[in-house]
Amino acid sequence: MLTSLLPGVREVRTPVASGFAWLLVGWLVLADHLPRGRPAQHVFATLWDLGSYVGKGGLLVAVSFAAYLLGAFLEVDPLHLWEHGGRPAWINHLRDIARRGRFHRAGIFPLSGQTQRDLHDFTAEGYAADHPLMFLASGIMREERQLATKLQAANVELYNRYDRALAEATFRINVTPPLVVLAVVLAWGSGAGPWLVAGGTAAAGGAGVLFFRQGVRCAIRSRDIIVQAVVAEVVPSRFLGNLDQTAGETPA
Numbered sequence: 001m002l003t004s005l006l007p008g009v010r011e012v013r014t015p016v017a018s019g020f021a022w023l024l025v026g027w028l029v030l031a032d033h034l035p036r037g038r039p040a041q042h043v044f045a046t047l048w049d050l051g052s053y054v055g056k057g058g059l060l061v062a063v064s065f066a067a068y069l070l071g072a073f074l075e076v077d078p079l080h081l082w083e084h085g086g087r088p089a090w091i092n093h094l095r096d097i098a099r100r101g102r103f104h105r106a107g108i109f110p111l112s113g114q115t116q117r118d119l120h121d122f123t124a125e126g127y128a129a130d131h132p133l134m135f136l137a138s139g140i141m142r143e144e145r146q147l148a149t150k151l152q153a154a155n156v157e158l159y160n161r162y163d164r165a166l167a168e169a170t171f172r173i174n175v176t177p178p179l180v181v182l183a184v185v186l187a188w189g190s191g192a193g194p195w196l197v198a199g200g201t202a203a204a205g206g207a208g209v210l211f212f213r214q215g216v217r218c219a220i221r222s223r224d225i226i227v228q229a230v231v232a233e234v235v236p237s238r239f240l241g242n243l244d245q246t247a248g249e250t251p252a
Helices: 003-032 044-076 089-099 113-122 133-143 146-153 155-190 194-231 238-248
Strands: none
Touching: 003 044, 003 155, 113 133, 113 194, 133 146, 133 194, 133 238, 146 155, 146 194, 155 194
């Protein structure tokens, strides 16, 4: 029973946690501008009366639902962190600007080093060997959801490992921004000295970078499982199959 509920809990916890964090940030920033008594406007007065009718329990349910909607709207998919996996073009443009000069080789490969070597050895023979490793990895990334569905049917235990790693990546990546903003708002609103505020801001940024890095590592770990399943021939990759089939066709 608990095992069947865990996937649903993992689906909900990320938007709820990030949504509550963003709502708390909004409360801290806008608290002084919110009404303390029943508003004069008809619509807001009606909402105020509705909150009085449902009580604190009903308000908690409404706030939780609002947090879920906000978190779901702002949720970032870890599968879209890399190029050719769905990343927006403007992120690629900013990345290219940042990589100029000495940073032209900066970047994070979407697979671990061992999985890169295994994929290279797996594609060393055949037409796939004629393509760069990043091209092959990107092609597999585009069909990752389909491969995950095939893996769920072929090997449930391996799929559960993939699903847990992806859920952890989603949680860390999406919770990091609101928590960093929340920590910065608390530091700047604490009334402490400028050095303490600067130190708190720097600490929040450093902790956010580390937590986000953990999320990226979890995303790489989840993708490693998918690629290793392809390498071990647990699930077939349509992209690699089409690559060999297209390259093997001879013109009439």
